[in-house]
Amino acid sequence: xxxxxxxxxxxxxxxxxxVKALDLDLGYGFxxxxxxxNFSNQWLTNYDSNDSRLGAYGVGILNTVRLVAIGIVMTTxxxxxxxxxxxxxxxxxxxVAMVYVETIRNTPLLIQIVIWYTVVLLxxxxxxxxxxxxxxxxxxxxxxxLPYVSTGGNFGPWLIIVVVGAVAAIVLRSxxxxxxxxxxxxxxxxxxxxxxxxxxxxxxxxxxxxxxEPDTPSLEISEVGLLSIIGxxxxxxxxxxxxxGLVIYTGAFIAEIVRxxxxxxPRGQDEAAAALGLSGYQRMTLIILPQALRVIxxxxxxxxxxxxxxxxxxxxxxYPEIIWVGKTMINNIGHAVPLFVLIFATYLSLxxxxxxxxxxxxxxxxxxxR
Amino acid sequence: MRFxxxxxxxxxxxxxxxxxAACTADDNGDGDAAQGETLKTVLDRGVIxxxxxxxxxxFGNLEPDGTFAGQDIEFARALAAALxxxxxxxxxxxxxxxxxxxxxSSAEIDVLIRTTxxxxxxxxxxxxxxxxxxxxxxQGIIVNADSSIQTLADLEGSTICVTGGxxxxxxxxxxxxxxxxxHTALSFDGDAEILAAFGAGRCDAWxxxxxxxxxxxxxxxxxxxxxxxxxxxxxxxxxxxxGPVVRxxxxxxxxxxxxxxxxxxxxxxxGVNSGNMQAMAANPPNKDIATLLxxxxxxxxxxxxxxxxxxSPTFMQNVIGQVGNYDEIYNRTIAKIGLERAGSLNASWxxxxxxxxxxxx
Numbered sequence: 001x002x003x004x005x006x007x008x009x010x011x012x013x014x015x016x017x018x019v020k021a022l023d024l025d026l027g028y029g030f031x032x033x034x035x036x037x038n039f040s041n042q043w044l045t046n047y048d049s050n051d052s053r054l055g056a057y058g059v060g061i062l063n064t065v066r067l068v069a070i071g072i073v074m075t076t077x078x079x080x081x082x083x084x085x086x087x088x089x090x091x092x093x094x095x096v097a098m099v100y101v102e103t104i105r106n107t108p109l110l111i112q113i114v115i116w117y118t119v120v121l122l123x124x125x126x127x128x129x130x131x132x133x134x135x136x137x138x139x140x141x142x143x144x145x146l147p148y149v150s151t152g153g154n155f156g157p158w159l160i161i162v163v164v165g166a167v168a169a170i171v172l173r174s175x176x177x178x179x180x181x182x183x184x185x186x187x188x189x190x191x192x193x194x195x196x197x198x199x200x201x202x203x204x205x206x207x208x209x210x211x212x213e214p215d216t217p218s219l220e221i222s223e224v225g226l227l228s229i230i231g232x233x234x235x236x237x238x239x240x241x242x243x244x245g246l247v248i249y250t251g252a253f254i255a256e257i258v259r260x261x262x263x264x265x266p267r268g269q270d271e272a273a274a275a276l277g278l279s280g281y282q283r284m285t286l287i288i289l290p291q292a293l294r295v296i297x298x299x300x301x302x303x304x305x306x307x308x309x310x311x312x313x314x315x316x317x318x319y320p321e322i323i324w325v326g327k328t329m330i331n332n333i334g335h336a337v338p339l340f341v342l343i344f345a346t347y348l349s350l351x352x353x354x355x356x357x358x359x360x361x362x363x364x365x366x367x368x369x370r
Numbered sequence: 371m372r373f374x375x376x377x378x379x380x381x382x383x384x385x386x387x388x389x390x391a392a393c394t395a396d397d398n399g400d401g402d403a404a405q406g407e408t409l410k411t412v413l414d415r416g417v418i419x420x421x422x423x424x425x426x427x428x429f430g431n432l433e434p435d436g437t438f439a440g441q442d443i444e445f446a447r448a449l450a451a452a453l454x455x456x457x458x459x460x461x462x463x464x465x466x467x468x469x470x471x472x473x474x475s476s477a478e479i480d481v482l483i484r485t486t487x488x489x490x491x492x493x494x495x496x497x498x499x500x501x502x503x504x505x506x507x508x509q510g511i512i513v514n515a516d517s518s519i520q521t522l523a524d525l526e527g528s529t530i531c532v533t534g535g536x537x538x539x540x541x542x543x544x545x546x547x548x549x550x551x552x553h554t555a556l557s558f559d560g561d562a563e564i565l566a567a568f569g570a571g572r573c574d575a576w577x578x579x580x581x582x583x584x585x586x587x588x589x590x591x592x593x594x595x596x597x598x599x600x601x602x603x604x605x606x607x608x609x610x611x612x613g614p615v616v617r618x619x620x621x622x623x624x625x626x627x628x629x630x631x632x633x634x635x636x637x638x639x640x641g642v643n644s645g646n647m648q649a650m651a652a653n654p655p656n657k658d659i660a661t662l663l664x665x666x667x668x669x670x671x672x673x674x675x676x677x678x679x680x681x682s683p684t685f686m687q688n689v690i691g692q693v694g695n696y697d698e699i700y701n702r703t704i705a706k707i708g709l710e711r712a713g714s715l716n717a718s719w720x721x722x723x724x725x726x727x728x729x730x731x
Contacts, residue, residue: 002374009381037539040529040556049543114563122570141572142529222527224518226574228554237572238556317563318531318556328557331467332540334491 028342030335031057037328039063039320041236053329060325061346067242067311067321068350072304075247079254079303084284086259097255104252110313113245117317120244121237127227136216138229141237145217148233154208161208165200169193242314250307257299261292293365301358305351312347322346408616408623409680412480418453420446421465421479425561427585428707429485429505429612438462441703442483445504445614445631448693449481452630452685457692471496474617481627482615485581501628502635503613505704506715506724508606509541510580512587515601519575522605525551531568532557533578541608542577561586569594575603579610581709588707597708626679633686635727636662637695639718644694651687661730663687675730696725 035056038049047059085097104112122141125131130140138145176189205211217232265288273287312323326343330336412418422442423430430442447457463479474482475497485507486492488500511530513519519528525546532538534557546553556573558564565586568576576583580602587600614631616624637643640659642650647663654660660667664674664683674683682688693699697718700711709716717723 002378005378006381009378009384013384036543037557038543038553038555040554049540049547118563118566118570122566122572126571128571141570220527222524224520224524224526226518226524226526226528228527228529316559318534318558318567320557324557327559328534328539331534332537334495 028338030333030338033333035329036332040318041239041320056329057322057325057342060320060322063319064308064311064321064350067239067246067314067319068308071243071246071250071307071311072354074243075250075254075303075307076300078247078251080258080289082251082255083258083262086255087262101252101255104249105256109245109249109310110316112249113241113313114316116244117237117241121241124237127229130219130227130229132219135218136232138217138219140229143229143234143236144240145229145231146233146235147214147216148231149212150215150231151212155211158204158208158211161204162201165197165204168200169197172196236319238314238317238319241317242311242319245313246307246310249310250303253303253306254300257296257303258292261296262288264295265291290365294367297358297362297365301355301362304354304358308350308354309347405620406622406680408480408620409626411477412453416454417459417461418446418450418481419461419463419479420449421470421473421482421484422446422462423484424464426485426582427589428704428709429581429585430483431585432464439703441505441699442485444693444699444703445483445634446481448634448689448699449627449630451688451692452626452633452681455682455685455688471498474498474615477617480616480623483613485579485612486615488611488613497618498615499618499624501614501616501624502631503611503724504631505581505612507579507581507610507612508715509538509577509608509610510583510606511575511577511603512583512600513575513603515595515599517574517601519603521603522546522549523551525553525575527552528574529554529556529572531564531573531576533561533564533576533582534559537608538577538579545607577607580606581612581704581707584704584707584709622680626681629675629679630685630689632727633662633689633730634694634696634699635718635725636730637686637690638697638725639720639727642690642695643698644690644692647687647690651684658730663690 031054032052034050035053036049037056039047039056039059041063042059047055082097082100085093086101088094088097124139124141127140127142130138130142132138136147170193173189173193176187176192180187180189215231215233217229217234220228220230222228269287269291270283273283278286311321314321315323315327318324322343326339330339422438423440424432424438426440429440430438431440433439443462446460446462450460451457453459463473465473465479465482465484470482470484470486471492473479482498483504485505486500487507488503492498493500511519511522511525519525522545530542530553532542532555539555539557542553542555556567558567564576567573578586583602587597587602590597590600614627616627636658640656640662642659642662650659651663651665654663654665654667657667657673661673661675663686664672664676666672672683674686676683676685679685694702697711700716704716705711711717711723712721715724717725719726
């Protein structure tokens with residue numbers, strides 16, 4: 001009876017959604033037209049406003065992926081450090097970590113991002129007063145510009161050679177390892193492998209005519225005296241603000257996860273390690289964290305997914321990620337429903353990819369037989 | 371057991387809500403309005419519901435004292451004066467850029483007067499009919515007064531903040547791309563973030579519709595330099611005709627909205643304003659003015675057009691007496707944000723502008 005009622009209710013809802021969906025124009029032909037707008041931030045792409053909307057959406061995906069990839073690495077480091085710090089015997093360290101966790105996780109992320117942007121990063125020097133270190137580093141509220149490398153014509157062939165060299169080095173290393181096990185003695189497997197890789201990369205680097213060139217930023221002055229920074233690796237304040245916001249916000253949650261993971265271990269683990277004469281650092285890295293990892297990873301995955309989804313808040317401060325691209329297109333040409341479906345599918349794919357990686361990792365660290 | 375009953379109850383409520391939502395949407399959501407239905411609804415209600423903006427000085431702005439002000443607001447009041455002889459019989463519904471056409475098509479509002487640009491796709495594809503252009507706007511560029519940027523070409527190498535939400539990004543990319551001008555565009559959603567970024571020197575210039583820029587300039591905080599620290603460039607990147615919008619299908623309501631607005635323009639052309647309206651109604655100097663005000667000229671028959679609109683024959687007397695003619699409305703609202711009418715596109719056609727109403731006869 002109960003099940004039947006629930007099934008009927010669910011059926012009605014699904015029926016309603018399907019009927020509504022059939023009314024909608026779900027064509028995606030509009031994605032092939034020229035997008036018409038430009039990007040302030042691009043990574044690995046050279047997009048131009050005459051390129052297709054699909055290309056524009058691709059730039060948006062790359063911008064999100066860059067944010068999420070760097071964000072996950074940084075927030076993990078921050079969260080683990082803060083989580084350990086909360087358990088520190090040092091009163092000051094543990095209190096600082098507690099204040100960090102409690103203030104950050106109890107305030108909205110959007111507000112934090114806007115504060116990072118308007119109160120901190122926009123208050124950096126204007127471009128006319130940019131901090132200039134030896135004409136290679138520039139810091140202003142336009143961008144943090146760093147020296148970088150640009151790729152030359154033979155970059156592709158050279159990259160293939162480097163990959164082949166890396167594979168050869170790995171093969172060499174395992175061959176030397178096997179010889180080591182058979183014949184005994186030390187064969188310096190890792191050192192030989194590294195040497196092979198280094199020789200191959202460096203020699204072919206010059207043979208292919210130095211495919212990577214240093215690319216240092218420079219300050220340009222236009223005819224009417226406008227200043228801009230050209231070249232190098234430019235970190236825009238928009239990107240930096242969203243990254244800072246996401247890393248610090250998610251890090252506060254990860255800190256709590258790490259703390260609970262460590263506290264879930266019996267105290268005897270730490271005491272036994274101390275009795276063996278291990279130092280504090282050794283106890284943490286060799287005994288405590290590897291075991292705590294089993295408890296930490298599932299909730300940690302949730303936080304990675306939250307970071308991925310929260311990256312959409314970047315739209316508030318003009319960082320052109322997926323939502324920004326989608327909203328701009330909707331404003332220009334409509335087709336809101338297909339675009340939202342596309343955005344939905346994109347986030348779903350990103351999140352599922354992260355889940356798959358984390359679940360694989362989780363299986364590997366779990367105790368066998370549990 | 372009690373728990374599962376709760377679940378059933380929640381499910382049932384959810385399903386009923388869904389069905390109810392589906393029914394209301396089918397009843398009056400997507401269909402065009404029927405002839406004369408809107409006027410009847412509005413008259414029965416005794417108040418006209420108008421979708422407006424609350425954050426654009428000069429057009430639709432919520433003032434510190436809690437009242438609405440701006441050109442769009444004045445035309446809403448003009449409609450109320452025409453319908454009910456009371457310019458305050460109007461309910462303002464704040465419409466966002468995203469939901470305004472939904473509000474209109476679902477009959478949450480009777481007319482949309484919210485700095486809405488008349489474009490082919492909106493007019494044709496959406497359940498919306500554009501009545502009259504009340505303000506000829508265009509995308510402009512604002513810079514700091516001491517900036518060296520004078521023309522479009524000076525924007526080479528610049529960073530430009532963009533008020534997102536309409537077609538601003540595309541207009542900018544198209545115009546600067548055609549001229550081969552390299553630039554970086556930063557498109558923001560909200561006014562607060564863009565003000566902070568522009569004020570901090572994150573961008574060299576800021577682009578939005580000129581009406582919007584003039585309002586932002588007029589309200590520019592004194593501690594950041596006040597209005598005089600900003601300068602609007604004499605370039606226009608796009609055409610943005612703004613005006614009242616009604617639903618498709620109800621041509622009687624369309625005519626009513628259109629002719630109340632045209633009435634204010636005709637009054638301006640004929641020199642009838644709130645000050646001299648009483649005298650002119652008592653003793654009309656010519657037949658056009660008599661027709662506009664719905665009074666008899668030189669003892670002849672009354673030749674107004676109010677009755678055929680479903681209004682009182684003297685409805686324009688109420689509009690002009692309580693709100694004023696186009697010029698008075700303009701001077702009370704848009705002139706206040708520093709956009710002079712004389713010499714602009716919004717001058718009367720008699721002065722070389724584009725404000726031109728069809729003849730009343």
